[in-house]
Amino acid sequence: MLGHPIRQARTPEVFNRRMAEQGVDVVNVPVDLLETGLDAFFAMLRAMENCVGCIITYPYKQRAFAAASTVSVQSAFLEACNILKREADGSLSGSISDGQGYLEALRRNGISPRGKDVLLVGAGGAGAAIAYALAQAGIARLVIVELDAERQRKLADKLSEAFPGLEVLAAPPQDFRYELLCNASPAGMSGDTSMPYPLDRLGPEAIVTDIVPYPAETPWVQAAKARGLRTQTGPEMVDGQLDIIIKTLQG
Numbered sequence: 001m002l003g004h005p006i007r008q009a010r011t012p013e014v015f016n017r018r019m020a021e022q023g024v025d026v027v028n029v030p031v032d033l034l035e036t037g038l039d040a041f042f043a044m045l046r047a048m049e050n051c052v053g054c055i056i057t058y059p060y061k062q063r064a065f066a067a068a069s070t071v072s073v074q075s076a077f078l079e080a081c082n083i084l085k086r087e088a089d090g091s092l093s094g095s096i097s098d099g100q101g102y103l104e105a106l107r108r109n110g111i112s113p114r115g116k117d118v119l120l121v122g123a124g125g126a127g128a129a130i131a132y133a134l135a136q137a138g139i140a141r142l143v144i145v146e147l148d149a150e151r152q153r154k155l156a157d158k159l160s161e162a163f164p165g166l167e168v169l170a171a172p173p174q175d176f177r178y179e180l181l182c183n184a185s186p187a188g189m190s191g192d193t194s195m196p197y198p199l200d201r202l203g204p205e206a207i208v209t210d211i212v213p214y215p216a217e218t219p220w221v222q223a224a225k226a227r228g229l230r231t232q233t234g235p236e237m238v239d240g241q242l243d244i245i246i247k248t249l250q251g
Helices: 011-022 035-047 061-067 073-078 098-108 125-136 149-162 219-226 234-250
Strands: 053-055 083-086 092-095 117-121 141-145 167-169 180-183 207-210 230-232
Touching (some): 073 125, 098 125, 098 234, 125 141, 141 149, 149 167, 219 230
Parallel strands (some): 141 167
């Protein structure tokens, strides 16, 4: 598993436990790699005959997309990959599981996003994948909160083109219902106490979700729980996408 930093990643622990339970001789190793080593890493991955592939986390999902020889339809749309599978000929095929993993976690929690007003914080690789999956799931309106205005505009334009019936906004309108909120930014990760979005304007029907894997409950999730709101955590999303990752790498 590739990222920088990597200490917050929960996937290797969960992946390795699942493989041990199933008696599969595969291990997931976290690799904290500086950006200067990316090209050499991808070259090494192509040449490693006893490596089935790589899981990619922040901030290298776009670079993984560029390293892939073939990509899934969703990865092509998002220009990002969080899975690189090494094929028999040494080429890398890319796909992304973040969006479907997030939806699977919602499903396990008895939550349907269909028809909901959704506010998403963060338009990076994971945020874009979640936005795409939510659009496919039939949400009503999507507000994308992103510090990088160009990144926000690019994702909003692509979603509007792919899903003409979806209203994509940069700020909540006055009648916005705040039914489902998702933090797909690094806010709250590994001791960061910043809040990705204020909770004071939310009604009791709001569902607050986070994809940060560590800590298991970010300050934002803890504050939402203290208000009596329903929540979903980053580890729940990791669990939701684990079967997808394993199936892709073993396929």
